[in-house]
Amino acid sequence: MLLYIVLWIIIPEARTTAEKLGMKGEPVNIDSIGKKVESEIESFGERVSEASARYSIGSGKKIQTGIDRFFYFLAEIFRGLFNVISKVLGSAFLLAGLAMIVFIFAAIFGIADVVHWSADNWSADLSLYEWGDLVFNAGEWFSIAVIAVLLLIGMPFIGLAYGGALILFPRARVPFLGAALMGLWFIGVVLAIFTGLGVAQEFSKTETIVDEIQLEEMGVASDTLTVDVGDDPFDISPKRAYYSNNDFLMRINDEEIIVGNVDFDVLPSHNDEFLLELRRSAQGKSFESAESNADDISYNFETDSTSITLNPYFQFPQGDLLRAQEVEVTLRVPIGKVIFLTSKTKRIINDIENVTDMYDPDMVEHHWEMRAEGLTCLDCEMDNDREESLDSVEGREEWEDELEDRIREKIEEEGLEADIDIQID
Numbered sequence: 276m277l278l279y280i281v282l283w284i285i286i287p288e289a290r291t292t293a294e295k296l297g298m299k300g301e302p303v304n305i306d307s308i309g310k311k312v313e314s315e316i317e318s319f320g321e322r323v324s325e326a327s328a329r330y331s332i333g334s335g336k337k338i339q340t341g342i343d344r345f346f347y348f349l350a351e352i353f354r355g356l357f358n359v360i361s362k363v364l365g366s367a368f369l370l371a372g373l374a375m376i377v378f379i380f381a382a383i384f385g386i387a388d389v390v391h392w393s394a395d396n397w398s399a400d401l402s403l404y405e406w407g408d409l410v411f412n413a414g415e416w417f418s419i420a421v422i423a424v425l426l427l428i429g430m431p432f433i434g435l436a437y438g439g440a441l442i443l444f445p446r447a448r449v450p451f452l453g454a455a456l457m458g459l460w461f462i463g464v465v466l467a468i469f470t471g472l473g474v475a476q477e478f479s480k481t482e483t484i485v486d487e488i489q490l491e492e493m494g495v496a497s498d499t500l501t502v503d504v505g506d507d508p509f510d511i512s513p514k515r516a517y518y519s520n521n522d523f524l525m526r527i528n529d530e531e532i533i534v535g536n537v538d539f540d541v542l543p544s545h546n547d548e549f550l551l552e553l554r555r556s557a558q559g560k561s562f563e564s565a566e567s568n569a570d571d572i573s574y575n576f577e578t579d580s581t582s583i584t585l586n587p588y589f590q591f592p593q594g595d596l597l598r599a600q601e602v603e604v605t606l607r608v609p610i611g612k613v614i615f616l617t618s619k620t621k622r623i624i625n626d627i628e629n630v631t632d633m634y635d636p637d638m639v640e641h642h643w644e645m646r647a648e649g650l651t652c653l654d655c656e657m658d659n660d661r662e663e664s665l666d667s668v669e670g671r672e673e674w675e676d677e678l679e680d681r682i683r684e685k686i687e688e689e690g691l692e693a694d695i696d697i698q699i700d
Contacts (some may be wrong), residue, residue, distance in 0.1 A: 365442030372436025379429050383421060409532070409597045412477065420470045426463025430456045478599060482565035483556040490549040493578045498612050499642070500549055501582035504619035508588060509535045516621040517636045527593060535588045537574075537602050539623040541614065543645055544607035551576070551583070552605040557591075558598045568598045576604075587622045608645040613653065615642050631655070 382403045403421070411417040434456045440447050490500075508526070511519045524535030544550050555572040559565030574589040589602040604623070608614055616624070616639045624635045629643065629650040642653040 361442050365439045368435050368439030369443065370439075372432045372434075372439060375432040376429060376436065379425060379432075383425065405527075409593070410474065412596060416470060416473055419466055420474075423463050423466035423470055426459050427467050428463075430460035430463060477560050477596075478558040479560060480562045480565045481556060481558050481599075482562055482569050483554055484566070484569045486553040486555075488551040488553065490551055490578060490583065494580055495549055495578055495583065497581040499581065499615065500606075500608075500612070501615045501617065502606065502620055503582060503584045503617045504622050505577070505584045505586050507535070507622060508533060511535075511587075511622060513618065513621070516619070517624070519622060520625065524588075528590075530593045531590045532593050532595075532597070533588055533590045534600065534602075537585070537587055537589060537604060537623045538625040539585065539620065539627075540603070540605045540625060541627050541643070541645075541650060542605055542607050543649075544609040547609045549609065549612070550607040552607060554603040554605070555589075555601075556603075557595075557600045565598070568595050568600065571595050572600055572602060574602050574604075585623060608650075610645055610647060613642050613644045616640070 404417075407417040407420065411420065434453065437449075437452060437456070509519070509524050511524075520536050520538065522536075526533050526535075542552075553574060555569045555574065557565055557568035557572065559568050568591070572589055572591045575586050577584045583606070585604055589600070591600055606614065618639045620639055621636050624638065627635060627638060627650065629638065629652065630646075630648055631652065633652065633655070638652075641655055643650045644653050645651075
């Protein structure tokens with residue numbers, strides 16, 4: 276044993292292929308060296324394969340497990356978000372559906388006002404039955420319309436509430452309920468079409484009654500006529516006056532329907548007299564009924580020697596129902612005569628043609644002469660000249676003196692005394 280240890284120490288290690296062959300007692304030649312090298316390469320390849328297999332089995336499983344955990348984490352996050360969103364949507368669908376169902380039943384039983392009109396200080400609310408009394412001339416048509424509304428509008432909201440309940444409580448599913456709601460909704464569509472065609476017949480014919488009134492016979496004796504507007508039962512404010520005809524203004528008073536939409540226009544006269552042309556139109560199932568509805572329209576105005584005051588509304592009996600009643604008032608002005616539009620006429624004027632294409636609201640508070648070429652403003656140029664003259668010192672002084680003289684004359688007429696000093700900046 277001691278000898279083996281000594282020899283192991285003193286004999287050098289076999290490093291080269293030839294030394295290893297000699298150590299084993301094999302001949303050292305090209306064939307033996309080639310076989311040895313091939314054997315070493317195969318041995319190295321086997322060691323690499325074993326190491327790779329060990330790494331793949333260990334580290335590969337760790338990587339795969341990490342990826343699985345990451346995607347599982349993301350899936351849990353999205354699943355939680357989806358559950359929260361679905362619960363919120365389910366609650367919203369359920370509440371919206373139930374609220375609309377309650378409103379529909381409240382309207383059917385006359386509890387809720389389903390039609391609302393408003394303009395400035397005026398407003399009106401009508402229940403479903405009051406609205407039906409204004410449109411339908413027969414009770415059976417109204418009953419069919421109510422059923423159609425209930426099915427056509429109610430079924431989708433019942434379905435919405437049912438869908439929300441299923442999201443919140445999946446076990447609350449009722450067999451064939453969805454198909455039943457769809458069938459009822461289709462019946463509502465058929466009834467709505469049937470009712471619509473029946474009501475449309477009540478508006479199939481139109482008749483217009485035209486009355487031409489000579490204002491001279493009613494006391495007008497001036498070549499300059501002031502046009503004013505009377506009291507407004509709808510209390511439309513001056514700022515809103517011109518745009519109020521875009522709204523439908525209606526109220527019911529003592530079995531009469533009052534409508535606050537009147538169109539006023541100015542055109543040339545056929546002769547040398549002021550004429551008021553009153554057009555009353557309405558619709559009906561036949562020409563006879565339409566003419567009767569138009570004839571029942573009542574429109575009033577007042578005159579004196581220098582002015583005419585037009586009402587901004589008309590009325591008709593409630594028994595005539597709503598049949599597209601309209602009133603158009605046209606003042607026909609002779610060539611050479613003048614009209615003055617007060618600020619209140621903004622409430623009724625509608626696209627009055629004039630030679631300068633002035634915007635309707637700007638036409639008020641001006642004098643307009645009817646000429647061959649059309650309605651011509653007499654004092655609009657005066658206002659323009661005044662604005663231009665005020666741009667100069669001499670122009671301002673001239674207007675200051677004129678205003679002082681006018682005010683002084685007015686004060687003297689009243690028997691008063693005062694010092695006057697006007698300066699225009």
